[in-house]
Amino acid sequence: MLDFHSHLLYGIDDGVKDRAQSLEILAEYKAAGIDHVVFTPHLYNPYVTTAVKDIRAHFADLHQAVLELGVETYLGAELFVRHQELKTIPVLGRYALCEFDVYSEPLGFCDLIDRTLMQGMGNEIVIAHVERYTWLEPGGQRAQEMKSRGYLFQVNAESVADDVSSRARKWLDSGMVDLIASDNHGRTSGSAQVLVRAYEKFPRIAAKMKEIEDGIR
Secondary structure, three states: EEOOOOOOOOOOOOOOOOOHHHHHHHHHHHHHOOEEEEOOOOOOOOOOOOEEEEEOOOOHHHHHHHHOOEEEEEEEOEEEEEOOOOOOOOOOEEEEEOOOOOOOOOOOHHHHHHHHHHHOOEEEEEEEOOOHHOOOOOOHHHHHHHHOOOEEEEEEHOOOOOOOOOOHHHHHHOOOEEEEOOOOOOOOOOHHHHHHHHHHHOHHHHHHHHHHHHHOO
16 A cells, blocks of 8 residues: 655654654554555645755665665655745656645646646646645535646545544545545554555545556556
8 A cells, every 4th residue: 555645754844753753653554554655745835844955865764774664665745835936856756746825725826836847847736635725625616627637636544534524525525536645744653554444444545546556566
């Protein structure tokens, strides 16, 4: 199984703080059957300090260490989209994971994303934790426009594994959700099981995730 969105790369953002904790969580992932994990540290998030200069060095170190556990890791980023120059680390060299302000829609962002991340870099767009945005509804015109442009929608496992939140339920019932991921910021005990239960609860989405995973093997 694949975790597409996580903050498990130590010492970079508001996620895992040290190497030992990263290794502990990834060992738990392996025991639960999750053997492909993408690190997606925040980029340009105004509420998070990110040690951008350390990203690749820490990834190289952790990637090698967890290979011995049987876990394959990949480097990406979670890009906060406002009206700035959009630069990211594509997940698996292909997907641009994007997040926004929860309460305020950045006007014209679809055109900005398409012009820079899609046309300029040839990426597919994934919208992170889509259930969080109060300005975005699954039946609304904006969501339909984003789907028509080929955007993929991701929800967080903790929103769907056990007690499904009302906003997550709307998205799941709409059939518009493409991915489930942990967005794990350092939770240890039970984090992998939450993700596994979410996959089991929504096999249609899990099947889509399997296609992505098969594409990187």
